Amino acid sequence: MKYAFSRKQLAIPYAVFLVLFVILPLFVVLSYAFTNGDGQISFRNFVAFFGSSKTVGTLLYSVVIAVITTCLCLLIAYPTAYILAKTKMKSGDALLMLFVLPMWINFTLRITALKEILTLLEGNLALHPFLNTIVGMVYDFLPFMILPLYNALAKLDDSYREAAQDLGASKRHVFLRVILPLSVPGIVSGVTMVLLPSMTNYVVLDMVYNSTYIMGSLIGSYFSSYDWHNGSVISIILLVIIGIITVISNRFTEGESDGKVSVLR
Amino acid sequence: MTVIEDLSLEIKKGEFVTLLGPSGCGKTTILRMIGGFEKPTSGEHLLDGKDISALPPNERPINTVFQKYALFPHLNVYDNIAFGLKLKGMDKKTQDEKVKKVLEMVDLEGFEKRSISTLSGGQQQRIAIARAIVNEPEVLLLDESLSALDYKMRKEMQIELKEMHRKLGITFIFVTHDQEEALTMSDKVVVMSDGDIQQVGTPEDIYNEPANLFVADFIGASNIFKGKMVGEKQVEFGGAVFTCVDDYAVDTVIDAVVRPEDVEIMGLGSGQEKSKAQLEGEVIACDFKGIFYVTAVKTDKAEIEVHNLKSFKSGDWVGLYIAPDSIHIIPYDTSINHYEGVLESYHAGLGFQIRFEDFTLDHVAPQRIFAGAVETPEDTVDRDNLFDADGQKIEWEGRKVVASFKPEDAVLSDDAEAGFVAGEIFNFIFMDDYYRYRVRSESEEDYIVNDAYLWNHGDHVSVNVPPKKFVFEVKD
Structure with a gap:
């Protein structure tokens, strides 16, 4: 029998990877989260998490950090992306490159550099742990917000703006009623790319000597003390949050037949 | 821009x-x-x-x-x-x-x-x-x-x-x-x-x-002929004299526009047909277009497109008739290809150098600009002075001159160095046996050239005019 090559076979390596490193571990995490030390099914771990003011406090602290980071990123990135997208010159690409370039530099190196700058400004980093954390997070995640926003805004045909103006919309109304709604897919994908990682990115906190835990640090500390059960519980909680946000953002981008920028689909 | x-x-x-x-x-x-x-x-x-x-x-x-x-x-x-x-x-x-x-x-x-x-x-x-x-x-x-x-x-x-x-x-x-x-x-x-x-x-x-x-070329199909008036409401083009309804002075150079559906086409079987036909020619193509036939007829001087319901075969010898009110006459625009320049320098024996926006003309004999101008002999002190017929010195410095040439005197070349100015073809019209091209230079001057060869829209060409064919006129 002759061997026939089909395109589907190209997917085999990825399928193997998916099963070994995504699906299987997910089941491992699930089984750890819902069992106790004796291997019996139990919700004790969840009860413990939500019963302890310390862990719930960590969850809230993570959410606060993540929300503030996301809002600040959005506030900085939107006008930036808007200007970049409106720059019809070739320099637009060069400018965009300037914002994206930090992504090419090693994360540890970047955050160390930021640390030095902040030390220079503040003297002692330990004086403003929260502020420094936010600065570090925003600095780290800004490109992830700019890129999807830029993509969404650059794609917007000028004729929409002109049509709105033609129908009597002032500059403010053109923005609020046409440009902003049409860039929602970009906003949604930017938010998903910033909100979740910033809940777990505890390296930033470590670097700026913020000793408060966020969800990421909690997982790290449980796992490093071989407490697989409690670590898995937190992973599952984060997974649920991701799920909820994805569902909400899909609701937002529905009907945007040609506006799919979302990475989490 | x-x-x-x-x-x-x-x-x-x-x-x-x-x-x-x-x-x-x-x-x-x-x-x-x-x-x-x-x-x-x-x-x-x-x-x-x-x-x-x-x-x-x-x-x-x-x-x-x-x-x-x-x-x-x-x-x-x-x-x-x-x-x-x-x-x-x-x-x-x-x-x-x-x-x-x-x-x-x-x-x-x-x-x-x-x-x-x-x-x-x-x-x-x-x-x-x-x-x-x-x-x-x-x-x-x-x-x-x-x-x-x-x-x-x-x-x-x-x-x-x-x-x-x-x-x-x-x-x-x-x-x-x-x-x-x-x-x-x-x-x-x-x-x-x-x-x-x-x-x-x-x-x-x-x-x-x-x-x-x-407009004639852009709106609908047209046959465009170059011709001239030869009498009262008599116009000559395409190798025959036609009666028309527009009246212009005898010898006026004109372009005649005839719509393809206004050309009557007939076989030459009967004597009646023979006497009615103003032009005779050979059918070179006849295509069915749904409602009518498009017939191309080649006479000895022109190619004419005819739209009507009659079908012919390639090689048929046919007669053509154009009714007087079907001939639309447009007086030839004589203001084309006029360019203003400045007299730059003059030396006895070498003539004038004239600078235009796009080009420079050298060695222009002074008599072509100032009729009857007298040059000082080359070996005298004031060899760079120029005098008119009455012996008055001509003040030529900085004066403006309009140079012009006829479209038929110019030729196009794909060698940018061959002509006196280079540009891009942005429009052309098929005339009876040649094309009329409009060439636009980088400084947005237009040059109109009649050329028998088919060039394309957007071609980079240079315009070549023999120096003798330029006509000069001094502006006051």
Whole structure:
């Protein structure tokens, strides 16, 4: 029998990877989260998490950090992306490159550099742990917000703006009623790319000597003390949050037949 | 870059006006200026006598149907149409009524809740029109609005637009490059080329009495001949003398335009036919076009296109007859190929050097510029002085000169160095046995050249004129 090559076979390596490193571990995490030390099914771990003011406090602290980071990123990135997208010159690409370039530099190196700058400004980093954390997070995640926003805004045909103006919309109304709604897919994908990682990115906190835990640090500390059960519980909680946000953002981008920028689909 | 220069156009209230021209002729720029999307660098734009040049688009009582419709994808049909009404702060009930009424008008009743992406091209087109006219503008602008539709749909929309125009009674300004569309729909057609208005008139005027060769060539098919007047209402072209209805002085050089459907074609079987035929020639092609035949006839001096119901075979020997009122005569434009330059230098024996914007002419004999000029012998002290016939010194320094040449004296070359100026072909017209090319240089000067070879639009060529063929005239 002759061997026939089909395109589907190209997917085999990825399928193997998916099963070994995504699906299987997910089941491992699930089984750890819902069992106790004796291997019996139990919700004790969840009860413990939500019963302890310390862990719930960590969850809230993570959410606060993540929300503030996301809002600040959005506030900085939107006008930036808007200007970049409106720059019809070739320099637009060069400018965009300037914002994206930090992504090419090693994360540890970047955050160390930021640390030095902040030390220079503040003297002692330990004086403003929260502020420094936010600065570090925003600095780290800004490109992830700019890129999807830029993509969404650059794609917007000028004729929409002109049509709105033609129908009597002032500059403010053109923005609020046409440009902003049409860039929602970009906003949604930017938010998903910033909100979740910033809940777990505890390296930033470590670097700026913020000793408060966020969800990421909690997982790290449980796992490093071989407490697989409690670590898995937190992973599952984060997974649920991701799920909820994805569902909400899909609701937002529905009907945007040609506006799919979302990475989490 | 200036696209439109010095243009004045008056449009009456309630007219259906079409701006017609090839792509890049500036018609869309004019429409965008009327809409307020483009600011003219100079000049005024009056509406009802008021200057609205400074008003932004949202403050003009004008609405546009965009080329690609530009319907908002995040809004449904209702919200798209009500967009302008909402901005005016109209109450919901009136909005509902108006949207309903305008949807009826475009034959899309009950489409309010539909999403834009579910609509076909023709439906989107109608919604775009509805969205514009619901605001009851004084002027409706349509930018190539039908060009995205297929042939049948376009025909249908043409009729519907005309009907809508009649019902609404507002001014429609329509932009198209489709001459058939322009002739079918408009009260008034504005033919444009290259930022200039070539002719303004009713569709009949434009077709039957083209103002110049561009219009004759662009609107419908034309046979264009170069000829001259040989007597009272007698014109000679294509190797024969014809009676015409236009009268110009004898010896006036003219271009004669004859529509292919106005040429009578006949076999030469009977003596009656033989005596009626003004031209004889050989059929070189005869193609069926659905309703009529397109026959190409080659006479010894020209190639003539004929549209009618008769079918011939290649090689048939036929006679042609053109009725007097079918010959449209356009006096030859003698002002072409005139270029202003400055007398740069003069030396006895070497002649003048004249500098023009695009080129420099050397060794021009002084007598060609100043008739009867007397040169000082080369070996004298004032060898660079020039005297007229009366012995008066001619003050030539810095004076302006107009140089001109005839299109038939020039030839084109693909070698940029071969001619005196290089440029790009941006327009050409097939004449009876040659092509008339317009070449535009980088400094936007136009050079008109008759050449027998076929070049293409956009070709880079140089224009070569023998130095002896230039004619000079001093400007005062």
